[in-house]
Amino acid sequence: VVSNAQLFDNLVEDLFQNLTAARDDLTNPQMWPSDYGEELLTQRWPIAHDYIVVGAGNAGSVVASRLSENPNVSVLVLEAGGDPPSLSEVYILSNLLQKTEYSWNDYAEPNPTSCKAMKDGRCFWLRGKMISGTAGINGNVFLVGRPSDYDEWQSQGNPGWSWENIQEYFVKATRDESTESEPKGSLVVNNYLRPEAFYTLRNLLENATEEVEMGYESKSLGFKHDILGTVDRGRRMSTGKTYLGKVARHRKNLHVAKNAVVRKILFNGKQKAAGVEVLLGNNKILRIQARKEIILSAGTFNSPQILMHSGIGPCGNLRKFKIPCIRNLAVGQNLQDHGMMSMTYRFTKNIPNLEQGDSVENTFQYLIYQNGSLASNPNLVGFINSQASQNLQNKSDVMIVSGIDQPTRESNVFEFLQFREELVEKFLELAENQTTLQLQGLLIKPKSRGYIKLKYPEFGKGPEIHNNYASVEEDRQTLLRYVRFVRSLEKTEVFHHFGLEYIRVPLPECDVHEFDSDDYWYCYIRYFMISAWHAAGTCKMGPSSDPSAVVDSELKVHGVKGLRVIDASIMPNITSGNTNGPTIMIAEKGAQMILDDLARD
Numbered sequence: 001v002v003s004n005a006q007l008f009d010n011l012v013e014d015l016f017q018n019l020t021a022a023r024d025d026l027t028n029p030q031m032w033p034s035d036y037g038e039e040l041l042t043q044r045w046p047i048a049h050d051y052i053v054v055g056a057g058n059a060g061s062v063v064a065s066r067l068s069e070n071p072n073v074s075v076l077v078l079e080a081g082g083d084p085p086s087l088s089e090v091y092i093l094s095n096l097l098q099k100t101e102y103s104w105n106d107y108a109e110p111n112p113t114s115c116k117a118m119k120d121g122r123c124f125w126l127r128g129k130m131i132s133g134t135a136g137i138n139g140n141v142f143l144v145g146r147p148s149d150y151d152e153w154q155s156q157g158n159p160g161w162s163w164e165n166i167q168e169y170f171v172k173a174t175r176d177e178s179t180e181s182e183p184k185g186s187l188v189v190n191n192y193l194r195p196e197a198f199y200t201l202r203n204l205l206e207n208a209t210e211e212v213e214m215g216y217e218s219k220s221l222g223f224k225h226d227i228l229g230t231v232d233r234g235r236r237m238s239t240g241k242t243y244l245g246k247v248a249r250h251r252k253n254l255h256v257a258k259n260a261v262v263r264k265i266l267f268n269g270k271q272k273a274a275g276v277e278v279l280l281g282n283n284k285i286l287r288i289q290a291r292k293e294i295i296l297s298a299g300t301f302n303s304p305q306i307l308m309h310s311g312i313g314p315c316g317n318l319r320k321f322k323i324p325c326i327r328n329l330a331v332g333q334n335l336q337d338h339g340m341m342s343m344t345y346r347f348t349k350n351i352p353n354l355e356q357g358d359s360v361e362n363t364f365q366y367l368i369y370q371n372g373s374l375a376s377n378p379n380l381v382g383f384i385n386s387q388a389s390q391n392l393q394n395k396s397d398v399m400i401v402s403g404i405d406q407p408t409r410e411s412n413v414f415e416f417l418q419f420r421e422e423l424v425e426k427f428l429e430l431a432e433n434q435t436t437l438q439l440q441g442l443l444i445k446p447k448s449r450g451y452i453k454l455k456y457p458e459f460g461k462g463p464e465i466h467n468n469y470a471s472v473e474e475d476r477q478t479l480l481r482y483v484r485f486v487r488s489l490e491k492t493e494v495f496h497h498f499g500l501e502y503i504r505v506p507l508p509e510c511d512v513h514e515f516d517s518d519d520y521w522y523c524y525i526r527y528f529m530i531s532a533w534h535a536a537g538t539c540k541m542g543p544s545s546d547p548s549a550v551v552d553s554e555l556k557v558h559g560v561k562g563l564r565v566i567d568a569s570i571m572p573n574i575t576s577g578n579t580n581g582p583t584i585m586i587a588e589k590g591a592q593m594i595l596d597d598l599a600r601d
């Protein structure tokens with residue numbers, strides 16, 4: 001007979017077990033591939049696989065999953081990181097992974113036109129270092145871009161990349177063709193769960209923009225649009241999970257080595273990429289052969305670095321490090337990012353309710369029901385055309401990511417974005433413990449271009465990065481129009497209703513200009529235009545006649561055999577919106593081209 005006291009103890013025990021099981025499920029190793037690293041170490045030279053994929057990030061996970069659908073080829077994936085931690089799953093908290101073992105963290109050179117508000121005036125570049133790559137740390141926003149983005153790619157000498165051609169790969173990505181015995185990779189996209197404050201924010205911005213008669217862009221753009229995310233009930237759905245993890249333990253021909261840092265590509269003479277040199281577990285260097293091809297999917301900063309360390313890049317820069325130059329290509333040039341610029345307000349009246357329960361309640365909701373504030377995305381994405389107040393389809397030039405927040409010393413947007421300490425202090429003081437509204441403006445089609453080059457002779461310490469945001473006058477003018485748009489909202493009834501006051505942090509260099517003059521804002525742009533972390537373009541796709549091209553339209557590196565780059569770095573021009581979705585499309589198309597070549601052989 002169970003006494004009442006025991007009954008209660010049993011209930012508590014049950015609860016405890018359920019919570020523990022739900023927590024363990026967040027980091028369940030079965031979601032990820034097993035580690036092939038140990039086994040690689042026991043193998044004798046020559047170790048060989050048909051395809052070597054460098055990087056199990058957003059693109060690499062798709063490529064490896066698709067290639068290994070063919071049981072007749074062997075695929076080896078080499079990933080510098082390990083499995084994602086549970087923090088990566090709770091995507092709303094994953095920004096806490098910056099500057100940990102799960103991220104690559106690089107700082108750009110100080111730049112006269114941007115990032116002056118950052119520590120040491122250096123733009124900060126964050127990427128994921130784990131299975132899933134940056135898709136394990138990003139905001140999960142899923143956007144496709146505009147048809148004209150891809151038509152532009154095609155018109156630059158890249159047949160097969162027009163909108164008409166590439167759409168099928170977005171469609172293919174979303175088709176789950178798994179059977180019970182044979183899982184297949186696919187993209188998982190859903191609506192975000194939204195907290196109460198999101199609806200306040202949406203109404204606020206919709207009404208304010210209507211008051212100033214700012215046109216919305218069609219139904220896929222504009223503040224009325226509720227974007228999709230690579231999420232499922234508050235859990236992250238990265239390609240590392242839904243393409244690679246899902247299939248890896250079912251396929252004998254697919255192996256993934258973790259904590260495996262590829263340092264360079266090895267060539268057979270000057271013509272054929274024959275293998276890679278990899279540092280395994282920090283102390284073992286292995287050489288692994290690729291019988292068919294090597295696919296670089298190490299991302300916009302690391303793919304070009306690996307190429308340069310292997311002798312493919314601007315010969316002048318390589319010679320400086322005594323690296324024999326195999327091919328003189330514009331590797332590392334054409335660095336692009338939307339960049340973003342914050343403007344922050346504080347609510348002084350009718351302050352939105354951000355009450356979200358305490359952390360115990362939130363954690364319980366998240367673990368047991370997969371809802372609540374830890375499962376919800378409070379940010380709103382909108383697009384405007386800063387040049388016109390008309391409803392101009394596909395003509396927006398600024399993307400606005402907005403959020404309502406209660407800044408604290410421990411957690412505030414200035415700190416997260418790594419602004420200088422004195423600015424963080426001033427921001428907190430001026431916010432006066434009030435709820436704030438942040439409006440981050442991103443340039444949809446930035447004209448400025450940066451570059452990276454080698455800084456050290458060996459892979460691992462990071463490249464020399466030059467962001468060059470807002471170095472082109474056209475970008476500065478668009479940013480100024482964005483500022484004017486935001487300032488125009490201050491006159492609306494909606495902004496008055498909430499008593500929204502602009503938080504103006506002191507900037508001695510800018511404060512010599514009259515506040516709100518063009519000169520003041522141009523100076524402000526130099527301080528607050530910072531990375532949006534949508535890096536693209538450093539291994540540009542283009543014909544061999546284009547001196548700035550690194551890969552051809554089949555993503556093969558010009559002038560050598562057996563080597564492709566498949567990741568965000570191949571974009572000739574950045575797409576109009578976040579880059580994760582377009583990178584998945586690139587990976588789907590790239591994998592198909594490899595399989596088509598194989599079928600022809």
Ligand SMILES: Cc1cc2nc3c(=O)[nH]c(=O)nc-3n(C[C@H](O)[C@H](O)[C@H](O)COP(=O)(O)OP(=O)(O)OC[C@H]3O[C@@H](n4cnc5c(N)ncnc54)[C@H](O)[C@@H]3O)c2cc1C
Nearest residue numbers: 055057058059080133134138139140141262567568578580
């Ligand atoms: C904080 C943040 C938020 C973002 N939010 C969004 C968003 O909401 N929506 C969106 O669309 N985009 C977003 N992005 C951008 C988007 O995530 C990237 O464009 C996309 O992930 C790029 O994919 P990739 O395959 O090119 O590179 P990655 O996903 O970075 O993959 C590269 C992989 O290669 C591995 N690697 C690197 N070097 C080596 C080596 N030498 N040897 C072995 N492995 C190596 C890395 O560890 C990594 O796993 C965000 C980015 C950041 C940083």
